[in-house]
Amino acid sequence: MESTTSIIPPEGMQLVYERPKALVDVHTHYCPGCTHGVAHRLLAEAIDELGVREKTILVAPVGCSVFAYAYFNTDGCEAAHGRAPAMATGIKRIDPSRVVVTYQGDGDLAAIGTAEIIHAAARGECITTLFINNAIYGMTGGQMAPTTLLGQKTKSSPMGRDAKIAGLPIRMSEVLATLPGSAYIVRRSLHDVNNIRKAKKAIVTALKAQINGLGFSMVELLSSCPTNWGIPADKALEWVEENMVPYYPLGDYKVIEAVKSL
Amino acid sequence: MAKGTIIIDQDCCKGCGLCPTVCPQHVITMEENLLNEKGYHPAVLVDPDGQCTGCAVCAVICPDVCITVFREVPAQRRSKTAA
Numbered sequence: 001m002e003s004t005t006s007i008i009p010p011e012g013m014q015l016v017y018e019r020p021k022a023l024v025d026v027h028t029h030y031c032p033g034c035t036h037g038v039a040h041r042l043l044a045e046a047i048d049e050l051g052v053r054e055k056t057i058l059v060a061p062v063g064c065s066v067f068a069y070a071y072f073n074t075d076g077c078e079a080a081h082g083r084a085p086a087m088a089t090g091i092k093r094i095d096p097s098r099v100v101v102t103y104q105g106d107g108d109l110a111a112i113g114t115a116e117i118i119h120a121a122a123r124g125e126c127i128t129t130l131f132i133n134n135a136i137y138g139m140t141g142g143q144m145a146p147t148t149l150l151g152q153k154t155k156s157s158p159m160g161r162d163a164k165i166a167g168l169p170i171r172m173s174e175v176l177a178t179l180p181g182s183a184y185i186v187r188r189s190l191h192d193v194n195n196i197r198k199a200k201k202a203i204v205t206a207l208k209a210q211i212n213g214l215g216f217s218m219v220e221l222l223s224s225c226p227t228n229w230g231i232p233a234d235k236a237l238e239w240v241e242e243n244m245v246p247y248y249p250l251g252d253y254k255v256i257e258a259v260k261s262l
Numbered sequence: 263m264a265k266g267t268i269i270i271d272q273d274c275c276k277g278c279g280l281c282p283t284v285c286p287q288h289v290i291t292m293e294e295n296l297l298n299e300k301g302y303h304p305a306v307l308v309d310p311d312g313q314c315t316g317c318a319v320c321a322v323i324c325p326d327v328c329i330t331v332f333r334e335v336p337a338q339r340r341s342k343t344a345a
Binding site: 012013027035040192 | 278280284302323327329331333334
């Protein structure tokens, strides 16, 4: 199905930017200002750029992005909570010519799905994971996630996260970078235009690493949740920059030599 | 400076207000007197002096992919395509 958008450029103008073809022309269910929309768009642009739309299979998670398969103009399926890497492993092993992408939130990947993601990375499965880290459980109403920052108030930590009770937040990129099977593990943020552009480049590299069979690739994206954080969308992006980036430093945690030379 | 313009799909817009915060030319505003089909006040381009440069920064930040961006074809290239 091709995109149905057909906006005619005004006289003397050329098209600079339009909706990527890998996104279905429907309105998403995400809250206003939620960066899931940005992450979806970046993945769609990367798929378009590499020309792999017909070969891509997206594995949607449980969480706010549970309907992700309905928004991408690719093949897709829905995994049980946290099990997207296991399902992606099966798909990739049956048909290695496919580009298999899992799209997971922090409640999905860093809590119930920790075993799946760690072993997928340890086995060096040639899949790509987009890890959306917004430090909270979004869909269920804003409970504390493993990635919730110390002192952060959520529905289940109304006095702020206390290290004595809940421990310290997990830095998943650092954890996965220690595993021998991972090829490309980076953390980017979606809090401003510059960082969004950097995130897009990282997603393209991650998909290329998979296409070249180099191993497990993951891009962690620091995201906002204006609704459950209880602040406006622009303030939420500032909150990401001021509070999340210091605890979750942006950067490349593992880039094997073969990926560098791509 | 290059001239450009944007088209905002107003029914797709959720009125999150991110695009006005990044627009370097300050030509996007949230239209308080307008309600779209979802019930949000959508973003609109208010650019009577043609200040939009088509830099596409608004399209990069837009979480709902509502913005299509156009930029003026440079004069030399326009004459080339005509020839």
